[in-house]
Amino acid sequence: MNKRITIKQIAQALNVSISTVSKALNDSYEISEETKKKIQDYAALHKYKPNTLALSLQNKKTRTIGILIPNILTYYFARVLRGIEKVANEKGYNLITCITNDSYKKEVDTIEMLSNGTIDGFIACISVETLKKEKFDHFNSVLEDGTPIVLYDRVHKDILCDKVVTDNVKSAYKATRFLMRSGCENIALISTSEGLNIHEFRVKGYLKALTKYGVVPNDNLIIRQEGEEGLKERINDMLDKQPVDGIFTIDEVSGALTTQVLNKRNIHIPEAISIVGFTNGILSRYSTPPLSSVNRFAHTTGETAARRLIDKLEGKIDFEDINTEIIRTQLVERDSTKKLFIKF
Amino acid sequence: MNKRITIKQIAQALNVSISTVSKALNDSYEISEETKKKIQDYAALHKYKPNTLALSLQNKKTRTIGILIPNILTYYFARVLRGIEKVANEKGYNLITCITNDSYKKEVDTIEMLSNGTIDGFIACISVETLKKEKFDHFNSVLEDGTPIVLYDRVHKDILCDKVVTDNVKSAYKATRFLMRSGCENIALISTSEGLNIHEFRVKGYLKALTKYGVVPNDNLIIRQEGEEGLKERINDMLDKQPVDGIFTIDEVSGALTTQVLNKRNIHIPEAISIVGFTNGILSRYSTPPLSSVNRFAHTTGETAARRLIDKLEGKIDFEDINTEIIRTQLVERDSTKKLFIKF
DNA sequence: ATGAAAGCGCTAACAA
DNA sequence: TTGTTAGCGCTTTCAT
Numbered sequence: 001m002n003k004r005i006t007i008k009q010i011a012q013a014l015n016v017s018i019s020t021v022s023k024a025l026n027d028s029y030e031i032s033e034e035t036k037k038k039i040q041d042y043a044a045l046h047k048y049k050p051n052t053l054a055l056s057l058q059n060k061k062t063r064t065i066g067i068l069i070p071n072i073l074t075y076y077f078a079r080v081l082r083g084i085e086k087v088a089n090e091k092g093y094n095l096i097t098c099i100t101n102d103s104y105k106k107e108v109d110t111i112e113m114l115s116n117g118t119i120d121g122f123i124a125c126i127s128v129e130t131l132k133k134e135k136f137d138h139f140n141s142v143l144e145d146g147t148p149i150v151l152y153d154r155v156h157k158d159i160l161c162d163k164v165v166t167d168n169v170k171s172a173y174k175a176t177r178f179l180m181r182s183g184c185e186n187i188a189l190i191s192t193s194e195g196l197n198i199h200e201f202r203v204k205g206y207l208k209a210l211t212k213y214g215v216v217p218n219d220n221l222i223i224r225q226e227g228e229e230g231l232k233e234r235i236n237d238m239l240d241k242q243p244v245d246g247i248f249t250i251d252e253v254s255g256a257l258t259t260q261v262l263n264k265r266n267i268h269i270p271e272a273i274s275i276v277g278f279t280n281g282i283l284s285r286y287s288t289p290p291l292s293s294v295n296r297f298a299h300t301t302g303e304t305a306a307r308r309l310i311d312k313l314e315g316k317i318d319f320e321d322i323n324t325e326i327i328r329t330q331l332v333e334r335d336s337t338k339k340l341f342i343k344f
Numbered sequence: 345m346n347k348r349i350t351i352k353q354i355a356q357a358l359n360v361s362i363s364t365v366s367k368a369l370n371d372s373y374e375i376s377e378e379t380k381k382k383i384q385d386y387a388a389l390h391k392y393k394p395n396t397l398a399l400s401l402q403n404k405k406t407r408t409i410g411i412l413i414p415n416i417l418t419y420y421f422a423r424v425l426r427g428i429e430k431v432a433n434e435k436g437y438n439l440i441t442c443i444t445n446d447s448y449k450k451e452v453d454t455i456e457m458l459s460n461g462t463i464d465g466f467i468a469c470i471s472v473e474t475l476k477k478e479k480f481d482h483f484n485s486v487l488e489d490g491t492p493i494v495l496y497d498r499v500h501k502d503i504l505c506d507k508v509v510t511d512n513v514k515s516a517y518k519a520t521r522f523l524m525r526s527g528c529e530n531i532a533l534i535s536t537s538e539g540l541n542i543h544e545f546r547v548k549g550y551l552k553a554l555t556k557y558g559v560v561p562n563d564n565l566i567i568r569q570e571g572e573e574g575l576k577e578r579i580n581d582m583l584d585k586q587p588v589d590g591i592f593t594i595d596e597v598s599g600a601l602t603t604q605v606l607n608k609r610n611i612h613i614p615e616a617i618s619i620v621g622f623t624n625g626i627l628s629r630y631s632t633p634p635l636s637s638v639n640r641f642a643h644t645t646g647e648t649a650a651r652r653l654i655d656k657l658e659g660k661i662d663f664e665d666i667n668t669e670i671i672r673t674q675l676v677e678r679d680s681t682k683k684l685f686i687k688f
Numbered sequence: 689a690t691g692a693a694a695g696c697g698c699t700a701a702c703a704a
Numbered sequence: 705t706t707g708t709t710a711g712c713g714c715t716t717t718c719a720t
Binding site (some may be wrong): 054 | 700
């Protein structure tokens with residue numbers, strides 16, 4: 001049933017040698033126009049397509065990149081993927097995308113599975129579990145094999161390779177400062193993503209901004225937990241006990257849940273409480289009111305990572321030349337913050 | 345630099361033949377325990393991994409499935425992908441995921457690119473543009489080559505292959521009936537996704553429910569457009585001119601935008617106007633208030649498609665045995681609809 | 689128990 | 705201009 005035709009069959013049918021066919025199909029100058037045409041016509045007629053596998057085996061190159069995504073349901077990662085996709089496509093590279101579900105084992109297995117000649121290089125984001133375990137041998141042995149890796153978003157110093165990251169401290173700092181400038185004095189921080197250095201960095205940025213402008217951080221204004229369970233209760237509890245006029249939510253979900261709580265309590269946003277979110281995804285845009293948020297340029301992150309990797313694969317950059325690219329962020333003002341600005 | 349070791353190198357190092365190594369590594373009974381151990385130890389020591397490419401070339405099987413996703417930013421598709429991923433993983437299949445961006449050309453190119461021995465079969469969702477053009481040759485020629493395809497969500501009768509779909513008419517019917525039972529009398533329909541048969545089906549279900557229960561459909565209560573531009577204005581306009589107490593939004597985005605408009609106008613949901621959405625994604629869950637919605641079981645859709653394809657690939661189902669699986673939906677009640685029920 | 693050789697689909701150096 | 709041959713990494717049949 002599988003009717004795919006091979007070079008060999010063409011050769012037999014036309015009574016020429018295999019290499020003549022190969023050359024003709026590759027439009028080699030060695031072959032006469034006549035034979036070329038004959039062969040090409042026959043190939044076209046029978047919808048000949050070169051077998052990629054055989055080509056890859058020959059070239060030791062697959063023009064395929066392995067992508068590791070911790071979680072495709074996270075809008076940010078989906079957007080990064082799009083960026084990678086765009087560049088890969090332009091440059092004629094295939095993507096083999098794998099979802100690790102933030103599991104260490106899945107990550108190890110996936111890398112194992114793809115490290116057999118299937119892919120030329122990796123673009124990866126480290127899974128939460130791996131980051132907690134701090135076990136990176138699977139990445140490092142790939143690098144030792146000479147397969148380049150570009151890490152994005154979640155990185156670690158123990159993996160020596162190209163990286164594309166967000167400046168979390170600075171972005172959080174700017175977000176918090178923005179709230180202060182718009183007149184907020186009691187700024188809470190809410191997080192449903194914990195345990196990762198990148199979240200630690202965001203908290204650091206928040207604390208830094210407060211301190212810088214003479215505000216003493218108040219532990220009662222900081223709610224940090226992993227996952228959303230029980231978060232609404234904790235927010236309600238905080239609002240019952242503490243004066244709050246600004247909230248910095250360090251991830252999409254905490255932004256959404258916080259907004260739901262405030263709306264339910266009939267607290268006006270931004271008049272009574274302002275909110276600034278992080279990662280400006282789909283939730284920020286469509287919530288009521290639309291949330292001001294730190295935009296992360298996921299697409300650029302993906303493009304940058306892909307470009308770097310492909311440049312390496314094509315020898316434009318030396319394998320040993322390691323680089324960390326920091327993608328800027330930008331605060332997008334929407335309706336959850338006041339326009340009023342205080343100059344410090 | 346690329347230190348990956350081959351069977352040939354092992355043979356040379358140990359002074360045995362290539363085939364002995366091959367057999368030893370495959371634990372063949374032909375090889376003596378002693379040599380086996382020697383070879384296996386050496387292989388382990390040097391982290392030998394069989395080259396997948398060579399194996400695939402040999403077996404004419406890649407254990408890789410090509411996935412076509414129109415748009416990864418749509419939460420529903422991301423969830424389908426997860427379902428596929430889960431099953432593929434269990435069965436030891438690789439996924440090569442491609443995003444078509446709802447473009448005809450990209451879809452054709454992708455299929456072309458992968459139809460060269462790279463993949464054993466496809467799981468695909470037809471792109472919007474293709475569906476509009478009604479050109480399906482690229483799918484059909486793949487099928488003719490003997491490569492199985494399973495289509496999910498968006499399908500078309502001119503492509504004769506396995507399909508996994510949602511019963512859109514019935515689901516929309518149930519959603520509308522639900523609004524009527526909760527006491528709504530002037531039920532609007534809002535859509536930002538047009539031009540596809542599946543959306544047509546949802547409108548059909550809505551109209552069917554109205555008619556069935558003796559309500560004459562009112563064109564002024566139906567807002568259908570492609571994309572979100574200008575939608576809020578149209579909704580506001582409708583609310584200014586028409587009495588409305590229920591809204592059926594046939595996609596996630598229109599649900600989100602409608603909610604934003606109602607909230608802005610300070611119209612209480614569900615007291616003044618109830619909303620039922622479709623596709624129960626992340627927007628429904630996190631909006632204010634959380635939206636009652638037709639849940640589509642994206643994960644099940646993905647699993648079903650993957651299972652069907654793999655069964656075919658492994659010969660458990662005949663290639664000619666074509667089947668359409670309908671995945672049920674379920675109305676999830678949240679806070680955008682009244683609890684009050686009227687029995688008809 | 690071990691090895692030689694052919695072949696999967698293709699390219700490329702070399703020969704004719 | 706065309707063909708022969710070896711080889712990419714591996715499996716498998718058939719000798720030995």
